[in-house]
Amino acid sequence: xxxxxxxxxxxxxAVYDSLNLxxxxxxFYRNLPQQTSRILDVGCGTGQLxxxxxxxxxxxxxxxxxxxxxxxxxxxxxxxxVHWVEANGQDFSIPGCFDLAIMTGHxxxxxxxxxxxxxxxxNIRRHLETGGRLVFESRNPLCRDWxxxxxxxxxxxxxxxGIGAVEVHYQVLDVxxxxxxxxxxxxxxxxxxxTRSLSRLRFPSADQIRSLLERAxxxxxxxxxxxxxxxxxxxSAEIIVLAGV
Ligand SMILES: C[S@@+](CC[C@H](N)C(=O)[O-])C[C@H]1O[C@@H](n2cnc3c(N)ncnc32)[C@H](O)[C@@H]1O
Numbered sequence: 001x002x003x004x005x006x007x008x009x010x011x012x013x014a015v016y017d018s019l020n021l022x023x024x025x026x027x028f029y030r031n032l033p034q035q036t037s038r039i040l041d042v043g044c045g046t047g048q049l050x051x052x053x054x055x056x057x058x059x060x061x062x063x064x065x066x067x068x069x070x071x072x073x074x075x076x077x078x079x080x081x082v083h084w085v086e087a088n089g090q091d092f093s094i095p096g097c098f099d100l101a102i103m104t105g106h107x108x109x110x111x112x113x114x115x116x117x118x119x120x121x122x123n124i125r126r127h128l129e130t131g132g133r134l135v136f137e138s139r140n141p142l143c144r145d146w147x148x149x150x151x152x153x154x155x156x157x158x159x160x161x162g163i164g165a166v167e168v169h170y171q172v173l174d175v176x177x178x179x180x181x182x183x184x185x186x187x188x189x190x191x192x193x194x195t196r197s198l199s200r201l202r203f204p205s206a207d208q209i210r211s212l213l214e215r216a217x218x219x220x221x222x223x224x225x226x227x228x229x230x231x232x233x234x235x236s237a238e239i240i241v242l243a244g245v
Contacts, residue, residue, distance in 0.1 A: 004066075004110070005197035006184055007045070011163070012197060013068030015186065016046050018160040019168060020105065024227035025137070026052060028240075029102055032135060033058055037099040040127060042089050042120070043107030047073025047082060054081040061085060063092045089120030097129040103136035109201040112179075114212065117204070121216035128245045134218060137240040140225075141203035145237075146172050146180040157189075165189040178203050206232060206239050213243050220244030 006012045026049055033039065037058050041050040044062030046069050054060040060081070064070050065088040074084055085092055089103075089111070101124045111117040124134055139145050148154070155169040167187040174181040179202055186195045204212075206223065213221060221243050225236025232239060 004199050005195070006199065007064075007066035007069050009195070009197070010068045010071060012186060012195065013046065013066065013072050014163060015158070015160050015166055015168070016069065016072070017048060018158045018166070020048070022048060022052075025104060028227045028229075029053070029104055029135070030056060032102070032133075033100055038097070038129075040094070040098040040101040040124070042092075042101060042103045042124060043105070043110070044073060044084075045069045045105060047076060047084070049102075049104055050082050051076060061094060061098070063087055063089070063094075090116065090123055092123065094127060097132070098127050099129055099132050101128060101132070101134045103134075106137065106139055106201070108136050108138045108209075109203065112200065112202060117212050118216055121212055121218070125217050125245055130245060132245045134243045134245075135241070137238045138209060139203060140236050140239050141178065141205055142234055143237055146175065146182065146203075149182050151185075163188065163190075173198075209239060209241060213241065218243035218245065
């Protein structure tokens with residue numbers, strides 16, 4: 001599948017922040033560094049979290065392959081606090097080492113298969129200092145979130161600064177084993193334009209994630225099931241993992 005237009009298209013990227021408001025996940029990630037740290041945000045998107053963490057005093061590098069998302073991130077970074085890198089998770093190469101790497105907003109689920117996930121994990125590990133950590137989350141497949149991704153259940157209107165009202169809904173097109181294909185439909189009310197983007201997400205189990213992390217050389221794995229740091233359970237909405245080097 002070609003790159004997701006929701007990220008590569010400048011107009012859709014401009015809508016992203018209005019659909020994805022900061023929540024408990026942002027607080028969770030911002031609380032991770034114990035001291036001033038060098039932080040790598042892989043799949044940083046529009047840079048919402050990267051900028052917040054930089055404002056907390058950390059040295060932050062944000063990596064993302066989508067020019068539309070990075071353009072929004074750069075436009076918000078008026079103080080030039082974050083180092084932005086246009087690359088995908090497998091390919092980026094940045095001099096120096098990091099204390100903490102994060103992948104937020106379910107970035108891990110965009111990796112299509114084991115090869116892509118493993119390539120990214122190995123590359124991240126290569127960029128981490130000894131004693132460093134990687135932290136990310138993935139939706140728990142046992143909760144079958146995609147069953148709620150229908151027009152009726154997701155239709156919502158958002159006010160987007162500079163663009164106006166946008167109605168958005170999601171609908172699943174196909175479920176094949178651990179992959180869910182769905183489209184996002186954007187109706188720009190002022191112009192009458194409708195745009196769709198096609199996405200395919202993987203829903204790996206905690207066991208699959210564990211195996212990939214171990215193959216990439218991570219150890220000291222710790223698991224949580226929610227942003228309140230509750231333990232991972234069968235019905236946890238999130239699989240949150242902290243992995244050490
Ligand atoms: C749902 S967004 C999450 C953005 C941000 N981390 C957040 O929490 O809002 C997923 C991001 O992953 C990026 N992405 C897609 N493929 C990627 C890859 N192979 N490596 C790294 N990032 C990727 C997309 O461009 C997009 O910005």
